[in-house]
Amino acid sequence: MTANNTDLPIVQCIARARIPTTQGPDIFLHLYANNRDNKEHLAIVFGEDIRSRSLFKRRPGETQNDRMIRGAYVGKLHPGRTIADTDGKLGLTLHFDDKTGELLYESKTTWDPENATLVRIHSECYTGENAWSARCDCGEQFDRAGKLIACEHEKETGIKGGNGHGVIVYLRQEGRGIGLGEKLKAYNLQDLGADTVQANVMLNHPVDARDFSIGKAIIMDLGISNVRLLTNNPDKIAQVEYEPRIRCVERVPMVPIHWTNENEGIKSKEIEGYLRTKIERMGHLLQEPIKLHTTTE
């Protein structure tokens, strides 16, 4: 599905908060509203200095406390802090345009928009992320994206990581946009013999109902112009790149963990079919010919 070039949605970051994680680094969770749908899309941001322009923009009448509460602060909060725009302990101060209230870019406090930034645009998958589903690799991909953004180099593949800087945009596009109820029906059709593409079509849905323009608008709001996109899906690259405002400077492949390490990652008959359909029918940029270019029984 190709997005319309002209009408990028307007996104507004409502709040961000620091989330200490069980995996090591602190991340900054951003919640977004937009004028295209009524869903709460998210950005999981690695790196305190990647700043949402809509969040940090000064609002008329707001106090420094208001700004800290919605997460528009520099550095780190601590008990007793009173100023959002300056972190005295770290020696960091943000500056704003007097007329518009827009955050001014300064290299000391804010990530350079030209940096090639590791980004994953991830679509919600309740079953793969929360119900231990071995029908797809969404949960595994999500974890891998986080690990890759946090690290310098991925040992197994040699891929250069984000060294603590990057973004996972988490779009509420369950079931490639058809919703969880319809995806569950598609699963039953798959158990009856259809592949993932056929099942969608049998339910009168497009093969892929997603629109990545909200994801693109969020990346732009975060002040990122050059992305290293973590994906195998050529449609995601095409939709991100349709105007020169964001450049995909590199595609970083999402290789199933089981392919690089026999003893790890998801292994099931269903996932083989899922990946085979993506490669053979949806043009995904993945190759594992021996395992996947075979016919299913």
Ligand SMILES: Nc1nc2c(ncn2[C@@H]2O[C@H](COP(=O)(O)OP(=O)(O)OP(=O)(O)O)[C@@H](O)[C@H]2O)c(=O)[nH]1
């Ligand atoms: N309709 C349908 N959706 C599915 C099925 N299995 C997984 N999904 C959805 O497929 C989407 C997968 O999203 P992503 O992993 O971000 O995207 P992708 O197109 O696979 O591309 P990359 O992972 O970036 O290569 C999620 O929205 C899942 O909920 C299925 O059998 N049928």
Ligand SMILES: [Zn+2]
């Ligand atoms: Zn999934």
